Amino acid sequence: MPLLNRFTHLQIIFCFLISNLALNAQTGSFVYGDVLPDAPELSARGSYAVGVRTLDFVNKGQADVLNSKNGIDPIYDRPLKVEVWYPAQLATGAQETVIYNEVMGTAHDSLRPLTPFTFKGRAFRDAAPLTTNGSFPLLVVSHGYVGSRYLMTYLTENLASKGYVVVAIDHTDSTFKDASPFPSTLVNRAKDISFVLNQTVNLGRAGDKNFLEGLVDSENIGIIGYSMGGYGVLNVAGAGYSDGLVGFFSGMSGGSKAIVDLAMSNPDFPKADPRIKAVVAFAPWGMERGIWDAEGLKGLKVPTFLIAGSQDDISGYEKGIKAIFIGAVNADRYLLTYKNARHNVAPNPPPVEALAPGLHIDEYYRYAEPSWDERKINNVNQHFLTAFLGIHLKQKDYSKFLELQENSNEKDWTGFKPRSSTGMELLHARPTP
Structure with a gap:
């Protein structure tokens, strides 16, 4: 065989092997949230076994x-289904393996019909809670529109393994299965988060006689949101909505004034719950649409970690997420930016079913980033949230992982393997005196 042909033949074999390795990593033993070879230091799972239950x-x-x-x-009485991940005690030989039942598609969309699928996680369904280590900080997680409580299992399981009780919400009218007109999401997102937070705290009280009894540290709470979830957590943390949103909402909801309660101009607007010590907002929606103004953002005083793609075409970047970072002058805040990423800086990687021929491309782009490996993003998110939440909810000395040069291309970031921290920016701003 001529040398050139032999070389080409070897290239084909090599590419075939690499593609199969990648496929195996995605569909075989790899589970969402597992660490890649170049995962940063704090992305690895913690020492606690993880249980999971549905409430x-x-x-x-x-x-x-x-x-x-x-x-x-x-x-009406508004139903909300939630998933709870928590530190657990497992019987000898028990394996942290769970199957999550999910759907692709969107309710009432003939082009994207609901398609059931399953995926594997690393938790044990209905495991006994760990009751010998005291209580654990509470994290409440809010998905995007549309989404589900299973959208970020790579993160919810990971944080539970590090000693948190993590509660992810299925927001009624805003999930894949029941997507409904937008006014419900606009008014209910922040209210759902506050309600679920309080319900979980109540269940964690001594004498409540349920699996969360004594497990929840009600004085150390973090709230995490993606897209419309980010819109919600910022409001819960004190960023009151603008009067522009009040007018917009009224015009699209039959004149309803229900959102007035959440506006900064409302003298009774509920200020941030003092139990909330940390906020994480992935690609929060709304700034480009006038959802907040300068006065509204001044209400955010809780330490906040924002995560964005520099090419976000849903929430916007310069006039969207970065403008929130700049405008929240009373908060100690960070902005982690994935260069050239769009909006999907929070979810699990695309499920195998999303790769099937004939599906609408948006089923794949519900999860995937065009310029990034979603598994890499997942690992980086695990790392930085472990540091940020650990500082504010567990009083851990993780400051070295956040005190970094802004541009990751200039020098390897602390906690990252050599040459692995490229393509990101981390900005930090302290409250204005």
């Missing part, structure tokens, strides 16, 4: 804005 809450007496007429909202 159903009902928030009674809520405004039914989807059926508002002439500015009058009917009242």
Whole structure:
């Protein structure tokens, strides 16, 4: 065989082997959240075994804005399903393996019909909670529109293994399975987060006689949101919405005024819950649409970690997420930017089913980033959230992992393997005196 042909033949074999290795990593033994060879130091799982359970809450007496007429909202009881990951004690030989039941597609969308699929996680369903180590800080997680409580299992499982009780919400009217008109998401997102936070704290009280009893440290709470979840957690943390949103919402919801309660101009706007010590907002939506103004952002005083893609085409970057970072002058805040990433800086990698021919491309781009390996993003998120939340909720000395040069191309970041911390920027701003 001629040398050139032999070389080409070897190239083909090599490419075939590499593609199969990549496929195996995605579909075989690799589970969402597992570390890649170049994963930064704090991305590895913690020392706790992880249990997982599903709970159903009902928030009674809520405004039914989807059926508002002439500015009058009917009242209904709002159901909310949540998933709870927590430090657990496992019987000898028990394996941290769970199957999550999820769907692709969007309700009421004929081009993207609901398609069930399953994926594996590293937790044990209904495991006994670990009761010998005291209580653990609480994290409440809010997905995007549309999404589900399983959208970020790489992160929820990882944080539970590090000693957190992690509660992810299925926001009614905002999931893949029940996607409904936008006014419900606009008004209910922050209210759902606050309600679930309080319900979980109540379950964790001594004498409540449930698996969370004594497990929840109610004085150390973090809230995490992605996209519309980011929109929600910033409001819960004190960033009141603008009057522009009030007018916009009223115009699209039959005159409902339900969102007035969450506006900064409302003298009774609920200020941040003092139990909330940390906020994480992935690609928070709304700044480009006038959801916040300077006064509203001044209400954010809780330490905040923002994560964005520099090419975000949903929430916007310069006039969107970065403008939130600049405008939140009263918060100690960070902005981690993935250069050339778009909006998907938070979710799990694409499921295998999203690779099937004939599916709408958006099923793949519900999860994937065009310029990044989503598994790499997952590992970096695990690393930085471990540091940020560890500082504010566990009083751990992780400051060296956040005191970095802004541009990751200039010098290897602390905690990253040599040559692995390229393509990112980390900005830090302290509260204005």
